[in-house]
Amino acid sequence: MRVSVIGGGSIGDEEYETARRLGEVLAERGHTVVCGGLTGVMEAVCRGASEAGGETIGILPGEDRAAANEYVETPIATGMGNARNVLVVLNGDAAIAVDGSTGTLSEIAFALNDGVPVAGLDTHDIDGVEAVETPEAAVEYVESARR
Amino acid sequence: MRVSVIGGGSIGDEEYETARRLGEVLAERGHTVVCGGLTGVMEAVCRGASEAGGETIGILPGEDRAAANEYVETPIATGMGNARNVLVVLNGDAAIAVDGSTGTLSEIAFALNDGVPVAGLDTHDIDGVEAVETPEAAVEYVESARR
Amino acid sequence: MRVSVIGGGSIGDEEYETARRLGEVLAERGHTVVCGGLTGVMEAVCRGASEAGGETIGILPGEDRAAANEYVETPIATGMGNARNVLVVLNGDAAIAVDGSTGTLSEIAFALNDGVPVAGLDTHDIDGVEAVETPEAAVEYVESARR
Amino acid sequence: MRVSVIGGGSIGDEEYETARRLGEVLAERGHTVVCGGLTGVMEAVCRGASEAGGETIGILPGEDRAAANEYVETPIATGMGNARNVLVVLNGDAAIAVDGSTGTLSEIAFALNDGVPVAGLDTHDIDGVEAVETPEAAVEYVESARR
Numbered sequence: 001m002r003v004s005v006i007g008g009g010s011i012g013d014e015e016y017e018t019a020r021r022l023g024e025v026l027a028e029r030g031h032t033v034v035c036g037g038l039t040g041v042m043e044a045v046c047r048g049a050s051e052a053g054g055e056t057i058g059i060l061p062g063e064d065r066a067a068a069n070e071y072v073e074t075p076i077a078t079g080m081g082n083a084r085n086v087l088v089v090l091n092g093d094a095a096i097a098v099d100g101s102t103g104t105l106s107e108i109a110f111a112l113n114d115g116v117p118v119a120g121l122d123t124h125d126i127d128g129v130e131a132v133e134t135p136e137a138a139v140e141y142v143e144s145a146r147r
Numbered sequence: 148m149r150v151s152v153i154g155g156g157s158i159g160d161e162e163y164e165t166a167r168r169l170g171e172v173l174a175e176r177g178h179t180v181v182c183g184g185l186t187g188v189m190e191a192v193c194r195g196a197s198e199a200g201g202e203t204i205g206i207l208p209g210e211d212r213a214a215a216n217e218y219v220e221t222p223i224a225t226g227m228g229n230a231r232n233v234l235v236v237l238n239g240d241a242a243i244a245v246d247g248s249t250g251t252l253s254e255i256a257f258a259l260n261d262g263v264p265v266a267g268l269d270t271h272d273i274d275g276v277e278a279v280e281t282p283e284a285a286v287e288y289v290e291s292a293r294r
Numbered sequence: 295m296r297v298s299v300i301g302g303g304s305i306g307d308e309e310y311e312t313a314r315r316l317g318e319v320l321a322e323r324g325h326t327v328v329c330g331g332l333t334g335v336m337e338a339v340c341r342g343a344s345e346a347g348g349e350t351i352g353i354l355p356g357e358d359r360a361a362a363n364e365y366v367e368t369p370i371a372t373g374m375g376n377a378r379n380v381l382v383v384l385n386g387d388a389a390i391a392v393d394g395s396t397g398t399l400s401e402i403a404f405a406l407n408d409g410v411p412v413a414g415l416d417t418h419d420i421d422g423v424e425a426v427e428t429p430e431a432a433v434e435y436v437e438s439a440r441r
Numbered sequence: 442m443r444v445s446v447i448g449g450g451s452i453g454d455e456e457y458e459t460a461r462r463l464g465e466v467l468a469e470r471g472h473t474v475v476c477g478g479l480t481g482v483m484e485a486v487c488r489g490a491s492e493a494g495g496e497t498i499g500i501l502p503g504e505d506r507a508a509a510n511e512y513v514e515t516p517i518a519t520g521m522g523n524a525r526n527v528l529v530v531l532n533g534d535a536a537i538a539v540d541g542s543t544g545t546l547s548e549i550a551f552a553l554n555d556g557v558p559v560a561g562l563d564t565h566d567i568d569g570v571e572a573v574e575t576p577e578a579a580v581e582y583v584e585s586a587r588r
Contacts, residue, residue: 057515057517059517063375063531065532074498074515076498076500076517076528076532077528077531077532078528078531079374079375079376079377079527079528079531080230080373080374080375080377081233081357081373081374082233082257082260082261082373083227083230083233083234083373083374085233086228086229086230086232086233086520087230087517087518087519087520090504090518090519090520091506091517091518101260102256102257102259102260102275103256103260105252105255105256105259105260105273106253106256106257106260108252108256109249109250109252109253109255109256110229110249110253112249112252113229113248113249113250113252113253114229126252128249204368204370206370210384210522212385221351221368223351223353223370223381223385224381224384224385225381225384226380226381226384226521226522226523226524227520227521227522227524228504228520228521229520230520230521233373234370234371234372234373237357237371237372237373238359238370238371374524375527376527376551376554376555377521377524377527377528379527380522380523380524380526380527381524395554396550396551396553396554396569397550397554399546399549399550399553399554399567400547400550400551400554402546402550403543403544403546403547403549403550404523404543404547406543406546407523407542407543407544407546407547408523420546422543
């Protein structure tokens with residue numbers, strides 16, 4: 001299935017490793033990563049997925065596909081700014097949030113609004129988000145709860 | 148200034164009266180209401196503002212302007228579905244949330260992301276949202292904190 | 295009714311006067327001008343309408359309402375770039391094109407696609423666009439053909 | 442490179458074969474097809490590309506990825522209606538139009554507006570569109586004129 005991975009664009013080493021491992025797990029289990037295509041969690045998860053042979057889609061805020069991080073296989077330019085967050089969520093069957101600030105919160109909200117299962121790794125404590133401790137647990141949760 | 152009022156599309160009598168009073172206060176103080184143009188909080192706040200002689204803008208998810216509630220003076224159709232939430236927030240200098248579920252949460256998140264002050268009346272408990280008890284207090288907060 | 299006025303952002307004096315006169319005629323007949331909110335035809339038609347006491351809505355490509363020309367009464371920011379052209383057309387009951395290049399052509403196409411009547415003043419020669427000679431004739435055409 | 446193929450959603454057998462052949466040629470020359478993901482020209486070009494081992498991206502107007510034709514490898518849902526036409530064009534380095542009505546005209550206009558080369562097979566006669574007779578000539582043109 002497709003999993004939207006959402007999270008901060010500017011993160012520390014620990015979160016980077018978590019997101020990278022999440023990308024690996026998703027790819028190993030045959031899932032495609034959908035994300036916002038830029039830096040931080042978006043880069044780390046695409047890197048992990050790409051290194052494990054998985055597919056990655058990056059839905060970008062700007063008009064220039066070249067702005068995608070180097071691990072995005074299929075960049076999609078939108079020119080819509082933050083409204084592209086809606087498309088990131090719309091194109092997943094489930095969502096996993098890693099860390100993140102208000103942009104991530106908006107994506108969590110859209111996912112819950114769409115009735116998509118959401119797992120959270122060290123992210124906002126919101127009703128409906130399944131808080132998990134590891135990338136593996138996040139993937140297991142969304143596999144079991146997928147819409 | 149313009150104030151984006153965000154909240155549930157399906158609410159009880161008490162929330163309806165709160166939102167209606169909020170519309171009155173906004174209009175009396177010369178502010179324009181921006182909202183999603185439909186039912187519930189959106190209708191109540193437009194009604195209050197309209198009855199007090201204020202201006203109301205409704206930014207609709209669908210393509211049909213006729214879907215706006217009867218108190219919307221300037222309906223704007225978008226055909227963008229939930230992505231119109233981004234436009235509701237973008238068109239205010241501040242935001243006030245009343246009650247509301249995940250759609251409202253997404254709008255709160257976009258407002259915080261944009262650096263717009265947000266007051267909350269009985270809504271999500273999110274860092275950065277100023278929880279207030281009355282419509283008057285909500286308006287006073289956003290007037291003092293406006294961007 | 296609402297009339298979307300579409301046309302070039304950079305025009306000569308003659309086109310400016312045509313668009314300004316068009317705004318006057320629309321206002322005098324009680325119609326609201328919807329446009330892209332910027333310069334050229336957009337400014338001229340808003341100016342004419344505003345000076346005749348009419349209402350003007352400017353749907354902007356960027357996120358900043360302050361980018362609207364000074365004759366826009368109700369600016370709507372979108373942050374969607376050229377995709378806002380779709381919204382300019384969607385919010386009119388008819389369209390009038392004045393001069394214009396490829397951006398205007400996209401708006402004409404969207405209007406025809408939506409089944410909205412389109413009058414053209416010295417603009418693209420496209421099947422379905424009623425070529426007229428004067429602002430008055432343009433308004434008369436869209437009044438008679440309105441959807 | 443990526444080539445946006447635009448054209449009617451409801452076409453005759455001859456246009457279907459032209460678009461299918463166009464997809465084959467694009468795939469054989471290593472290009473990725475970007476289109477609106479639905480029926481008619483969109484289906485035919487994806488089919489041709491897919492049968493020749495090429496890649497296909499379908500950018501859909503609705504929220505449901507399952508609406509894509511069966512030859513779309515990477516469907517992207519937008520929920521934006523006709524505004525998705527802007528994204529179809531934005532995600533190509535060049536555009537080829539086959540047949541088509543006003544929706545196609547809007548895409549041609551956006552492509553010209555973006556400065557993207559456009560080849561036309563039996564489509565609108567618009568300044569800036571290179572009219573060609575065969576799928577091979579269309580691909581050769583956009584290869585030579587690519588942005």
